[in-house]
Amino acid sequence: MAKRTLKKFEEFTGLENSLEFPQEVKGKWKKELFKNDNPLTLELACGKAEYSLALAEMFPDRNFIAIDKKGNRMWRGAKTAVEKKLSNVLFLRIYIEDLMSYFDENEVEEIWITFPDPFPRKGKAKKRLTSPRFLKMYDQILTAPGQVHLKTDDKQLFDYTIEAIEAEKWNVNDSQQDIYGSSKMDPLLKIQTYYEKLHLEDGRKIYYLRFGR
Ligand SMILES: C[S@@+](CC[C@H](N)C(=O)[O-])C[C@H]1O[C@@H](n2cnc3c(N)ncnc32)[C@H](O)[C@@H]1O
Incomplete structure (x- = not known):
């Protein structure tokens, strides 16, 4: 591992808002970790966690957990949250495959999935986060x-997700094939992640889906 990456990993571990593969947190996020009963939002595949940071500032009466398997990436978000004294956001290093070991039934109000790896090969479809x-x-x-909420630059993942959510009987509540082409853009969609900025520089369209029960 490169020295700079290793340093970020180590620093992430020491930050007061970071948790790495924690034990016995399931069902305890609101009362014991955030010490309130506010609604909980997860950002999956968060990278540097731009969404969690921006949402935590916009909604001080909600709790946010940014989730990724890479501590060196989350280090940026976690450090910024400490500097800004944001007490309503935590940074959880786990594999998303293990979500059920960390969250109880009905414990979460909302999920954002921001630019997940698209895994285009059919043989890897099971790894897609949708x-x-x-x-x-x-x-x-x-x-x-x-x-x-799903934000992606990948049309194939967008189409695949619509099929998957319809098959699983979820409702599509919003579906946009080019968020920046819309005349009335939802302010929440204006938050840009690191990968989103790269895709926009490459002239790619950004797709958005919101689905629920
Ligand atoms: C393309 S990046 C997007 C990062 C960020 N959301 C952004 O838009 O800049 C995908 C992220 O998903 C994380 N990731 C991929 N598979 C994962 C898994 N199974 N569990 C947790 N994180 C995962 C990677 O570490 C990486 O940070």
Whole structure:
């Protein structure tokens, strides 16, 4: 591992708002970790966690957990949250496949999935964060009528997700094939992630889906 990456990993571990593969947190996020009963939003595949940071500032009466498997990427978001004294956001290093070990049924109100790896090869479809096995997990941890937001630059993943959510009997509440081409853009969609900026520089369109029960 490069020295700079290793340093970020180590620093991430020491930050007061970071948790790495924690034990016995399931069902305890609101009362014991955030010490309030505010609604909980997860950002999956968060990278540097731009969404969690921006939403935590916009909605001080909600709780946010940014989730990724890479501590060196989350380090940026976690450090910024400490500097800005944001007490309503935590940074959780886990594998999203293990979500059910960390969250109880009906513990989460909302999920954002921001530019997940698209896994274009059919043989890897099970790894897509909107494949049926992940949708089933989201269904369990979300309260009704929980909402899932997906932002992606990948048309194939966007189309695949619509098919998957219809097959799993979720409702599509919003579907946009070019968010920046819309005359009335939702302010929440204006938050840009690191990968989103790269895709926009490459002239790619940004797709958005919101679905729920
Ligand atoms: C393309 S990046 C997007 C990062 C960020 N959301 C953005 O838009 O800049 C995908 C992220 O998903 C994370 N990731 C991929 N598979 C994962 C998994 N199974 N569990 C947790 N994180 C995962 C990677 O570490 C990476 O940070």
